[in-house]
Amino acid sequence: MPKKVVLAYSGGLDTSIIIPWLKENYSCEVIAMIGDLGQQEDLEAARKKALATGASSAFVEDLREEFITGYIWPTLRAGAVYEHKYLLGTSFARPLLAKRQVELAKKLGADAVAHGCTGKGNDQVRFELAAKALAPELQIIAPWREWKIASREEAIAYARAHNVPVEQTTKNIYSRDRNIWHLSHEGGVLEDPANAPDESMWQWVAAPAAAPEKPTTVEIGFDGGTPVSVNGKKLDAIPLLTLLNEIAAANGVGRMDIVENRLVGIKSRGAYETPGGTLLVTAHRELESLALDRETAHYQQILSLRYAEMVYYGMWFTPLREALDAFFTSSQRRVTGTVSLALCRGNVSVTSRHSPYSLYRTNLASFTMTGYNPKDAEGFINLFALPITVPQEETQTKAQAAHHEAKAR
Secondary structure (H helix, E strand, O other), X not given: OOOEEEEEOOOOHHHHHHHHHHHHHHOOEEEEEEXXXXXXOOHHHHHHHHHHOOOOEEEEEEOHHHHXXXXXXXXXXXXXXXXXXXXXXXXXXXXXXXXXXXXXXXXXXXOEEEOOOOOXXXXXXXXXXXXXXXXXOOEEEOHXXXXXXXXXXXXXXXXXXXXXXXXXXXXXXXXXXXXXXXXXXXXXXXXXXXXXXXXXXXXXXXXXXXXXXXXXXXXXXXXXXXXXXXXXXXOOHHHHXXXXXXXXXXXXXXXXXXXXXXXXXXXXXXXXXXXXXXXXXXXXXXXXXXXXXXXXXXXXXXXHHHHHHHHHOOOOOOHHHHHHHHHHHHHOOOOOEEEEEEEEOOEXXXXXXXXXXXXXXXXXXOOOOOOOOOOHHHHHHHHHOHHHHHHHHHHHHHHHHHHHHHHHO
């Protein structure tokens, strides 16, 4: 039995009831670790709540800078989007939280770590793969796989019975996860894919119909695939993403509703708000269209898909993910420049692209071509067509021979 457990704590419903549950069932000391990922919540209140509900100590860890530069930016450079839509906001947050949780466990002499992930979701895999990669000697406790609580309604009842204050009610049943990159919503009416999300569910991005009618233009600058400026002003990671979040959210940009394939084989439905991230992914992709050669761009699409799967599956601390990072760091060296976007009532359109490494040549692309001989295309087409013309010629020759043989008879 573990004597000291570090719990990844958010102050939400699940982790709030885990503190008394661990003490009841394991008779252990519980230390709460609260990661500040820019979730815009009162983390000091969460720390006090953890202490009030039985934690021996509670720590708030500011992980925002590391989160953006070490997890968000690499995933952005990789162009990784899961199943065409999901920008991986929760997926790459979990490995960082688990990493800090393990570091704290080692520092404080804990012999176990715990999390509040459900037994059928992706996050349990993400937390535990990270812990096993970084500290396989630590025991992992996953209450949702042990206790008899089977629903959020039962979890609320358990909280009330143990005098644990929670915000969730049977009417406000959504499970949410927020950080500086996104805000996710699960549960409630979303559990039926036939239901449209309630407007009251959205908490960050303005309703497109209520957004300003006049378009807003924003210019995003990149250096080696990494965002570095907004509207010509150089910004560090946190203020840059914060500003883009404000601009996009005010213009109704960044709402998304998806039915996705979880790693454990279950389809789930979720709604996501990713305002600044939507702008960054769009702008980055457009800049790549200028700066990447065709072969690198096409091959990168294959690796981007694999990278997205690895992030979604919780395989952050793996040799392959690190090797892919090396590839993308190299391929992104020329992805430098600016992209201007026009935002209007939930829509994003590209208005300009500029790069000192642009491979676009007006003299070649223009209908009034210079430096290009159209006659060269004839030989190229003939050579390019050989794999399909040679078999046809052979078939025709054999058919003609058979015809002549038949006539000779």
